[in-house]
Amino acid sequence: MPLLLGPFVRCRLSAALLVLWLVLDGFTCTGSEHAATATLPAAFSDLLPHFLVEPEDEFIVKNKPVTLTCRSTPATQIYFKCNGEWVHQDDHLIERTVDPATALPVMQVTIDITRQQVEKIFGLDDYWCQCVAWSTTGTQKSQKAYIRIAYLRKNFEEEPQGKEVALDQEVLLRCHPPEGVPQAEVEWQRNEDVIDPVSDPNFFITADHNLVIKKARLADTGNYTCVAKNIVARRKSTSATVLVYVDGGWSEWSKWSACGADCSMWRTRECTQPSPGTGGKECQGLDLQSLNCTSEQCPQTVSGAEDVALYVGMVAVALCLTLLLIVVVLVYRRKKEGLDADVADSSILTTGFQPMGIKPSKPENSHLLTIQPDLTTTTTSYQGTLRSRHDATGKFSMTNGPLLDPLPNGSHTLHNGKLNPDPAEFVSRLSTQTYFKTLPRDVANTSYGTFNFLGGRLTIPNTGISLLIPPEAIPRGKIYEIYLTVQRKEDLRLPLAGCQTLLSPVVSCGPPGVVLSRPVILSMDHCSDACLDNWAIRLKKQNYEGAWEDVLLMGEELVSEPYYCQLEAETCRLFSEHLGTFALVGESLHMGAAKRLRLVLFSDAYCSTLEYNIRVYCMDDTQDVFKEVMQMERQLGGRLIDEPHVLLFKDSYHNLRLSIHDMPQAHWRSKLLAGYQEIPFYHIWNGSQRYLHCTFTLERLSLSTCELTCQLCVWQVEGEGQSFSLDFNIAKDTRAVDSEFLLMDSNTTALAGPSAFQIPYLIRQKICSSLDAPCPNGADWRMLAQRLKLERHMSFFASKASPTSVILDLWEAQHFHSGNINQLATVMADIGKQEAMIFLVSDGEC
Numbered sequence: 001m002p003l004l005l006g007p008f009v010r011c012r013l014s015a016a017l018l019v020l021w022l023v024l025d026g027f028t029c030t031g032s033e034h035a036a037t038a039t040l041p042a043a044f045s046d047l048l049p050h051f052l053v054e055p056e057d058e059f060i061v062k063n064k065p066v067t068l069t070c071r072s073t074p075a076t077q078i079y080f081k082c083n084g085e086w087v088h089q090d091d092h093l094i095e096r097t098v099d100p101a102t103a104l105p106v107m108q109v110t111i112d113i114t115r116q117q118v119e120k121i122f123g124l125d126d127y128w129c130q131c132v133a134w135s136t137t138g139t140q141k142s143q144k145a146y147i148r149i150a151y152l153r154k155n156f157e158e159e160p161q162g163k164e165v166a167l168d169q170e171v172l173l174r175c176h177p178p179e180g181v182p183q184a185e186v187e188w189q190r191n192e193d194v195i196d197p198v199s200d201p202n203f204f205i206t207a208d209h210n211l212v213i214k215k216a217r218l219a220d221t222g223n224y225t226c227v228a229k230n231i232v233a234r235r236k237s238t239s240a241t242v243l244v245y246v247d248g249g250w251s252e253w254s255k256w257s258a259c260g261a262d263c264s265m266w267r268t269r270e271c272t273q274p275s276p277g278t279g280g281k282e283c284q285g286l287d288l289q290s291l292n293c294t295s296e297q298c299p300q301t302v303s304g305a306e307d308v309a310l311y312v313g314m315v316a317v318a319l320c321l322t323l324l325l326i327v328v329v330l331v332y333r334r335k336k337e338g339l340d341a342d343v344a345d346s347s348i349l350t351t352g353f354q355p356m357g358i359k360p361s362k363p364e365n366s367h368l369l370t371i372q373p374d375l376t377t378t379t380t381s382y383q384g385t386l387r388s389r390h391d392a393t394g395k396f397s398m399t400n401g402p403l404l405d406p407l408p409n410g411s412h413t414l415h416n417g418k419l420n421p422d423p424a425e426f427v428s429r430l431s432t433q434t435y436f437k438t439l440p441r442d443v444a445n446t447s448y449g450t451f452n453f454l455g456g457r458l459t460i461p462n463t464g465i466s467l468l469i470p471p472e473a474i475p476r477g478k479i480y481e482i483y484l485t486v487q488r489k490e491d492l493r494l495p496l497a498g499c500q501t502l503l504s505p506v507v508s509c510g511p512p513g514v515v516l517s518r519p520v521i522l523s524m525d526h527c528s529d530a531c532l533d534n535w536a537i538r539l540k541k542q543n544y545e546g547a548w549e550d551v552l553l554m555g556e557e558l559v560s561e562p563y564y565c566q567l568e569a570e571t572c573r574l575f576s577e578h579l580g581t582f583a584l585v586g587e588s589l590h591m592g593a594a595k596r597l598r599l600v601l602f603s604d605a606y607c608s609t610l611e612y613n614i615r616v617y618c619m620d621d622t623q624d625v626f627k628e629v630m631q632m633e634r635q636l637g638g639r640l641i642d643e644p645h646v647l648l649f650k651d652s653y654h655n656l657r658l659s660i661h662d663m664p665q666a667h668w669r670s671k672l673l674a675g676y677q678e679i680p681f682y683h684i685w686n687g688s689q690r691y692l693h694c695t696f697t698l699e700r701l702s703l704s705t706c707e708l709t710c711q712l713c714v715w716q717v718e719g720e721g722q723s724f725s726l727d728f729n730i731a732k733d734t735r736a737v738d739s740e741f742l743l744m745d746s747n748t749t750a751l752a753g754p755s756a757f758q759i760p761y762l763i764r765q766k767i768c769s770s771l772d773a774p775c776p777n778g779a780d781w782r783m784l785a786q787r788l789k790l791e792r793h794m795s796f797f798a799s800k801a802s803p804t805s806v807i808l809d810l811w812e813a814q815h816f817h818s819g820n821i822n823q824l825a826t827v828m829a830d831i832g833k834q835e836a837m838i839f840l841v842s843d844g845e846c
Contacts, residue, residue: 049075049133055145070131071108078109082129152180152233155653160240161498171213177228184228191222216244248276248283259293266290446485449750457756458484464525464623470809473518502687504584505624519575521813525622527596534593535586542581559799588651596621597647602638617693645722654717662711671697706731771804787827
């Protein structure tokens with residue numbers, strides 16, 4: 001029979017007696033040995049269970065399961081619930097004890113959670129578990145425990161960059177560790193030794209893991225590494241070299257010396273406080289200083305007769321130099337007058353529009369465009385001829401007729417005249433000039449021309465590179481021979497660091513140092529995604545010493561500076577008041593920044609063996625690189641087998657993968673051992689390797705097999721991809737590259753004078769005079785910029801003497817190949833400046 005004890009006595013049962021009493025009073029199990037259910041004695045039936053141990057958050061490392069524990073007292077049942085579902089009772093491991101302090105029964109339950117269980121709901125919600133305990137009075141729930149799969153990615157989101165700093169200067173090394181769960185802890189190392197800011201307070205680690213050296217010391221020179229670690233792995237960044245240099249300082253001046261025989265005294269100082277070290281600058285200024293002595297201190301060692309002879313000699317030398325200078329000036333003026341006559345007689349200046357019925361006062365030597373005709377009436381007619389410099393009498397044929405054709409209503413329509421000089425003859429003529437010997441002679445990637453105040457244009461065919469020289473950019477009376485060339489990157493490398501990448505070709509125009517009255521416009525391709533929110537794009541210019549300097553940050557241009565850029569979807573237009581060597585360098589601001597890659601497929605034009613090669617080029621999406629690959633494949637005898645595709649390659653540190661699939665196994669097989677080929681991220685992002693490609697070697701099982709069908713995929717790991725569906729006959733089309741698709745640009749590389757522009761010179765002047773003056777209703781150059789979608793550059797245009805002229809320069813640079821002059825006429829009509837409309841659109845030209 002049950003043991004009858006009062007409540008007061010029962011509360012003081014010893015642990016041993018309680019166990020015996022539980023057995024006598026019918027403490028029985030209701031399930032298997034793993035069940036979590038028990039019957040409490042009546043003495044404890046009025047107590048709610050409370051938890052002694054609740055499950056805690058856990059991380060699964062690799063494939064090792066984690067164990068969750070729950071302990072409660074007093075309880076009749078304990079079960080786990082994970083993500084809203086009850087865990088099967090067979091998965092519970094139960095242990096029963098008695099709390100020695102309270103004499104209450106204690107029940108503990110554990111379960112194991114595997115990686116597979118967590119991965120089943122990965123991406124939908126966090127995996128969680130909690131335990132529920134029962135007693136005869138009610139239930140209690142524990143806290144939720146979240147189980148996550150631990151990882152640590154390989155690539156740092158931002159790595160430290162090397163620096164050269166002066167002594168005592170503050171140094172900031174940035175580090176953004178790889179993404180991980182749990183979040184990685186960061187420590188810094190110098191030369192593999194851990195940096196402890198507590199023991200060396202000159203170091204400070206910020207909350208976002210950057211390292212600050214408060215005052216750089218010589219001992220701080222070294223290699224710094226950012227180390228990220230969590231329970232899964234330990235990652236090291238690339239080392240950043242910090243070089244602490246010492247600029248030299250001057251010592252104190254020495255005392256003045258005694259007055260010498262030359263009636264002067266001197267003093268010195270040395271560059272020793274401190275001496276320059278580790279690449280620091282030498283001291284600036286004089287290390288020797290002299291001073292005339294007073295008459296009392298100066299020893300009288302020179303006689304009066306000798307003084308007179310000295311002064312007479314000095315006067316004689318001065319007179320001779322003066323006479324020589326006068327002779328040089330006279331000779332220079334005479335030669336200049338002869339040069340002006342040659343300039344005025346040259347055919348470049350006659351390449352323009354001459355008003356009929358107006359006689360120049362100097363037929364031999366006057367500029368045809370210095371006498372302006374009255375353009376306010378539409379009844380005046382114009383005529384003009386275009387002459388080559390090497391053929392003063394022959395006229396160039398005009399594909400669209402004369403530049404200005406009269407219309408029946410008395411208006412004029414505007415046509416585009418083009419000058420087509422012979423490049424071989426042009427280069428041959430230039431080679432006779434003495435200073436041409438210093439210019440580049442790569443005809444395929446260089447263009448040359450002779451220009452005066454009428455301006456002109458240089459173009460490098462099939463590269464997207466051109467130089468527009470607007471009218472009046474070259475001062476009147478001057479003639480310049482100007483060149484434009486694209487540098488090969490293997491010959492001219494830019495120093496790039498960190499996330500920087502080359503976004504454009506390296507382009508040179510010159511000669512440097514020529515005087516320009518207005519900025520020229522250099523056009524070149526770029527391969528960025530053209531989103532300035534993703535990039536810090538800088539224009540770099542090579543100085544005379546060969547070093548590269550930042551001259552402009554895109555989006556933060558100053559109108560007072562000599563450089564200004566317009567970034568279009570695929571082209572950069574650079575306004576520059578100086579000629580030189582330029583390039584665009586981009587630095588990604590985050591992992592969303594992307595470069596455009598052009599993917600091009602080539603194969604062998606002739607195949608007489610069982611092996612067949614497909615070459616996949618992954619190049620910057622600029623025309624100059626594409627042209628070089630075309631020329632190289634032409635030499636290899638290759639042919640294009642599909643249209644080029646464009647891929648956005650992001651700054652995510654992930655490599656580029658290439659694979660080939662879906663080949664007919666009965667006729668072809670791939671000799672590639674792995675499932676894919678891979679190009680490292682940095683080889684692509686750096687931009688210095690122009691001909692990156694992978695070759696897929698295929699083998700046909702019979703020489704009679706000529707049909708090839710397959711799928712070729714190119715993608716960035718965890719990023720965008722492109723695929724090529726190939727279906728062609730390898731023997732049917734055997735045309736080489738040049739005859740198949742390497743179509744040379746038919747446009748002339750050098751155009752001088754009005755032939756280089758769509759808008760005739762005199763009409764251009766009329767438009768500028770009409771729109772430059774501010775108009776109260778806004779019908780001026782501002783409306784022209786808005787209609788042409790150039791309103792972002794209003795402040796730049798406003799800073800120029802003639803805003804309209806600069807807008808028209810940009811329009812000419814943008815629309816030389818595809819521009820419709822009639823569209824510009826329509827814009828002018830919309831503005832309402834009818835007095836400027838001396839050209840209209842005829843029905844036959846639409």
